[in-house]
Amino acid sequence: GNSVTQMEGPVTLSEEAFLTINCTYTATGYPSLFWYVQYPGEGLQLLLKATKADDKGSNKGFEATYRKETTSFHLEKGSVQVSDSAVYFCAPPSYNTDKLIFGTGTRLQVFP
Amino acid sequence: DVKVTQSSRYLVKRTGEKVFLECVQDMDHENMFWYRQDPGLGLRLIYFSYDVKMKEKGDIPEGYSVSREKKERFSLILESASTNQTSMYLCASSGHRSTEAFFGQGTRLTVV
Numbered sequence: 001g002n003s004v005t006q007m008e009g010p011v012t013l014s015e016e017a018f019l020t021i022n023c024t025y026t027a028t029g030y031p032s033l034f035w036y037v038q039y040p041g042e043g044l045q046l047l048l049k050a051t052k053a054d055d056k057g058s059n060k061g062f063e064a065t066y067r068k069e070t071t072s073f074h075l076e077k078g079s080v081q082v083s084d085s086a087v088y089f090c091a092p093p094s095y096n097t098d099k100l101i102f103g104t105g106t107r108l109q110v111f112p
Numbered sequence: 113d114v115k116v117t118q119s120s121r122y123l124v125k126r127t128g129e130k131v132f133l134e135c136v137q138d139m140d141h142e143n144m145f146w147y148r149q150d151p152g153l154g155l156r157l158i159y160f161s162y163d164v165k166m167k168e169k170g171d172i173p174e175g176y177s178v179s180r181e182k183k184e185r186f187s188l189i190l191e192s193a194s195t196n197q198t199s200m201y202l203c204a205s206s207g208h209r210s211t212e213a214f215f216g217q218g219t220r221l222t223v224v
Binding site (some may be wrong): 006034036041042043044045046049089098099100101102103104105 | 154162202213
């Protein structure tokens with residue numbers, strides 16, 4: 001079945017630093033790809049998505065490009081803020097069902 | 113405002129008790145999910161339901177069962193709670209072939 005590999009955390013950065021969180025996937029076909037974010041004490045919420053190869057998803061200053069040649073969907077942000085401190089999950093759905101699987105999550109800690 | 117509601121935020125149960133975790137969604141979604149979240153292990157799928165009375169095992173179904181008698185409600189059942197089931201439990205829902213899942217705020221279950 002489909003799977004994801006996500007970089008381990010925690011990632012610790014100073015405010016305004018550049019962020020990259022790596023995510024690679026294995027999949028049958030070309031599924032949509034997602035990044036979810038979990039702020040402290042909350043459930044997950046969708047951060048951004050890309051539905052086909054070479055698509056770039058973006059939201060709240062975060063970006064991720066769907067690269068089928070490297071089977072990657074890395075999350076980036078040019079200048080992080082303390083409020084970005086959260087756990088980030090990469091998630092491709094299974095191609096043939098709606099079953100949602102997630103990576104292990106990467107905790108981001110941003111200090112002033 | 114779309115919503116996935118879990119019946120309890122915090123729950124403490126004794127070993128051997130039968131435990132019910134309830135989840136209700138108001139978006140008429142076909143798919144519902146139960147995950148558990150543990151430090152270092154990310155989000156692991158316990159069970160998935162793609163229609164009323166239909167279910168599919170996730171990665172860690174042992175010790176759990178589920179019930180989906182109505183479209184809006186998905187229950188997770190711990191037949192005989194054990195201490196290794198102490199965890200954060202997250203419910204989610206999504207539409208068929210949807211591009212987004214919606215999560216509840218989670219239930220932190222402690223089994224003593």
